[in-house]
Amino acid sequence: MIRQFELVERVLAYDPDADEDALNRAYVFAMKAHGSQKRASGDPYFSHPIEAAGILTDYRLDTASIITALLHDTIEDTSATIDDITKHFGPDVARLVDGVTKLTRIEMPSDHAKQAENFRKLVLAMSKDIRVLLVKLADRLHNMRTLHYISNPEKRQRIARETMEIYTPLAERIGMQELKSELEDLAFAELNPDARNSIMARLDFLREQSGGAIPIIVKQLESLLAEGGVKASVSGREKKPYSIWRKMQRNNINFEQLSDIMAFRLLVDSLDDVYRTLGVIHNAYPVVPGRFKDYVSTPKPNGYRSVHTGVFGPKGERIEIQIRTHEMHEVAERGVAAHWNYKQGAGSTEGPQYRWLRELLDILDQASGPEEFLENTKLEMFQDQVFCFTPKGDLISLPRGSTPVDFAYAVHSQVGDTCVGAKINGRIRPLKVELRNGDQVEVLTSKAQTPSPEWERFVVTGRARARIRRFIRSKEREQYVQLGRAILQKAFRDAGYEFADKALEGVLKVFKANTPDDICAGVGAGNLAGREVVETVYPGVREKRLGSEKVVPIGRARNRAKGRDPAVPIVGLIPGMAVHFAGCCHPLPGDRIVGIIATGRGVTIHTIDCRELEGLSDQPERWLDVSWDTQGEVESHVGRITLTLLNTPGSLGTVSNLIAKNDGNINNLRIVNRSPDFFEMLMDIEVKDLKHLTNIIAALRASPVINDVERARG
Template sequence: MMRQFELVERVKSYDPSADEDAINRAYVFAMKMHGSQLRASGDPYFSHPIEVAGILTKYRLDSASIITALLHDTIEDTPATLDDIERLFGREIGRLVDGVTKLNRIELQSDHAKQAENLRKLVLAMSEDIRVLLVKLADRMHNMRTLHYIKNPDKRRRIAMETMEIYAPLAERIGMQGIKMELEDLAFGELHPDARTSIVARLSFLREQGGDLIGRILEELRKILGEAGIAATVSGREKTPYSIWQKMQRKNVGFEQLSDIMAFRVAVNGIEDCYRALGVIHSKYPMVPNRFKDYISTPKPNGYRSLHTGVFGPERHRIEVQIRTTEMHEVAELGVAAHWKYKQDGGNLTDGRQYRWLRELLDILEHASNPEEFLEHTKLEMFSDQVFCFTPKGDLISLPRGACPVDFAYAVHSQVGDTCVGAKVNGRIMPLRTQLQNGDQVDIITSKAQTPNPTWERFVVTGKARARVRRYIRTQQRAQYTELGRAILVRAFRQESYDFTEKAVDGVLRIFKAPTVDDLLAMVGEGTLTAREVVSSIFPELKASRPDNVVALKMRGKSSSDKKDKGSAVPIKGLIPGMAMHFAGCCHPLPGDRIVGIVATGKGVTIHTIDCENLEQVVDQPERWLDLAWDDSDSNAHVGRIDLVVTNEPGAFGAISTVIAKNMGNITNLKITNRTTDFFEMIIDIEVRDVKHLTNVIAALRATPVINSVDRARN
């Protein structure tokens, strides 16, 4: 455990003006408050805030952040109060400690609605003072390092999932690349221990076979740069097991097929030397096609600047080389801490261009209709790779990969997005659904008469664009659903020989938790409430005279869940009451997929995923389309289909079935589509809960040695 004087010396080494007295007082106060408390590891609890403070010193944070780290658990876990903190250390420290304490109470891996609401609180907290998030990230890093001491496996998995989905992406967004990589790898070890163990073992084997390969490559890189007269510091490392696994998943390849598992960094004195070093390396080693990225001329949104290239380096090994100045390297290593902006404005970073994403999250928070929608858009914003485009005036706009001109328009301004009618990309008129590429110049054409088009939701990808379009759709659809609900109820009343009146409906609003008559009519119109339920509540005698005829939507197919319970309903929002439905066999929709219904006369509704290729056949028949959604209460098993290429060897089928069963899947059908001496190609139908469950099964299968490739089957 770090001693008091060691912590002070660390801080003073990079910040001579640090408040030494306050750090000493905070150290002693926290030590006394935590007293004899113990961690799950059996260590004194006080060792935790000391480690958190130590992590922050590596990122050269100010003394207020270090003091906050020392005190961050005192309000929650000791007799200390916020008043005590403010009285002893001042209002700034009190505000920071209170902010971290509130974040400690947030459970992001709770039920969906609570998780979403808590994420809103997290975004608001870090927008007020980014140091709150920095302390929380250091806190999470130390907790992940000691996660194995927690005996409850479900709790470990919850913490690891929360780390992977929320905290690692946030660390990347604020440029804390080292924290992001460590958090990901620690969480990976908990979520996929077998896959990580396998990758670590294979890396160890390669080291034994190749000797000090990294050392030899470093020596050669230093030599060629020195001969060119370029003063450079060169370092190298193996990529982390998680980043290797990610690439295996993304490219659908095995470990043996990966070639660039080593990365090298070249730090030089100036920008001109960056491009000189790049030229020297490219003249010496063949460049890997499509692997060059210039983040110096077009920095990442978090301020990261560097040249990235892939080459066939010494001994013909494929390597990644990152070239940057020492100043850029400091920003890459320290992230937001390198800017020291919080010294000037109290930690509020929403004004800087590199933190535009945070302003956009706040904008999404304002326009999202509910916490769940905010959660969906926030995760999308945090996880996306970026493309960099330009306005006609040369302003840089960063967008998630796959973004289109409508996303670009909303990134410029909400009003520009709402009134967008067309776009010129590099001087040519292009469809609004065109995917933008790095370096595109985009000129948005607007019209005051234009309003958001509901079809945009099918192809926009940014959270801001989706939130704005959905908000408009909700406003328009509410009026349509209200009128449809009124027509349905009028007909239902007439069938029972009653006249429809709003006064009669007003009497049952409380039963259905509808604030107004229009709200209840809209619920009937969108299918979340049946006319029969309303009529039966108004006229109770109808319940006794005949059974409720609410239509249950049955799952059709040959899954074993059908045989067990043929009466189980498939809750789908937006389906027209009374209409038969079935799931399309081409795309096998699962809960979590964006779905639409296609109406066929005499056949009912066929449910497809929104990206199903067969929808192209009816794209010119909008009257047949129904906008549908899964109900979160659906607990049925659903059939997902996967394509596999499997090594033809004894035990292969057993290995596959074991992995699927271990991940709580159930094989309902298996078909071999092709067989050679070396491989089987097959299709397997698996019962799963939803898309996330199927994704986990596929991830586990990809880590299985006998499987060469596995993907979800489409069309």
């Protein structure tokens, strides 16, 4: 554990003007606050915030960040409050500590929901000050270094998975490559120990076979560059096990086919030297096709700049060579921390390297809740990049597998919403085609276009998916409001009242709604029954109905004949036998029907042409000859139809009105397919008999908003 004076000396070594008194007070405050708390390893809990602070000193961060690391668990795990932090260390540190602190008291239905809400809070905090993320990453790195002390394997897996899905992509996005690689390898060791051990064994074997090839190749490269008149610092390394495994998985290749297990880094003094060095290397060694990448002319979104090339090296082995200046190397290893101006306390999130953070905020604005935000964020961050250009030459970086729709949303949300087509390198291409590095993309737009639900099937960026889902939700709500309003109008009319929004305003709190439209949407979506709303607005309706009739579930109603018990309207059954109407064919009076005996369920009534009967043709003993009782009282039955209607405002309202005018009642509704022009749905309607349903279908066919309507079969 780092001692107090050692921590202070580390900070003073790179920042002589650091507030030494504040650092000492923070150390003592945290030590007292955590008191006798212990970690899973048995060490004092206070060792964790000290080690997290020590990690940040390696990145030369400012005093406020170091103090935040020391205090980051005090609000969450001790009796200290945010007011205590503000009083002793000022509002800047208090804001940072609050940003790092998890929402421990939130009530969520699952651990995943809590994780999503906490991540949402972290994104909002780091959007205001990126130091929040730096402290969080240091905290997570030390937790991963000590993960093996946790005895519960499920908890270790959960922490490792969260690290891999959230924190390593965040570290990569701010360019902290060294920290990201360590987090990945620690998580990999927990999530897939067999794969890691296998790769480690292969690396050991490779070292034995090559006889210490790295130092030999380093010396040969140094000689080659000296002969070429280039002054360079050369170092070599092996790829990390997780990086090797991921490349094998992504490219579906085996260990022996990898070209960059050994990588060599050449650090030079100037940008000119970068390309001179590249010329010397390519002149001396054969190039591996497709292995050249120039991140100097087109940097990665996190600011990473370097030239990568694959060659058949001095010993004939495939090796990767990275060429960069010393300044580029500092940024490559330490990311945003390399730009840190601790004297000015820079903590803003401005500049092109933070575009991804603004995109996360855009996803946050579009998502319906924290869990969807977390899902879309993972899509946004955890993927390799492709670099494309606008017709004006502006660079747009996207995840691998992105489409022109993703590109359109990356340019601007409005461009994405109105996208109708795309030209890629001057040719019209489908919207679902995958973009490749270097593509020039021109998005074609139309003011009449709106996002298509089909797009969600092939977009890969979280931003595009969140925007499309938001549009779909808004359209669904409009449709549900229209349908619900029509259902409520009939329900109120049947009860003898006039429907008005004002009547709903008095019961908003009962239904936990903000507006009358919320109640209508609930009815349209099937979450509320129209009769339930009427009875809540006019309680006397319920009392009157309960006093005059027995409530029977719709679809199973059995009207009572005067002076006798209710009877099932089927001829040919034994009295008292249980009867069910098949949900596959929805038989109605007027249909030719057959009874099928089911053990323990009585008899199920099917139409004679029901497809389900084909599977029972070899069991004639289960068939009963039955027919409808046309002498009994008329009762309600459910008929099912399929219809395709125009995707225009008011279509659902028209359908509902037509059904109501023909004395039908919508019992259930499900939209099964949507497109920009049409949507298809299944609808259950309460009718008297087959003729009644046929009349409703005829009325619907006459409507201009309905493209097709049929009785549903199966």
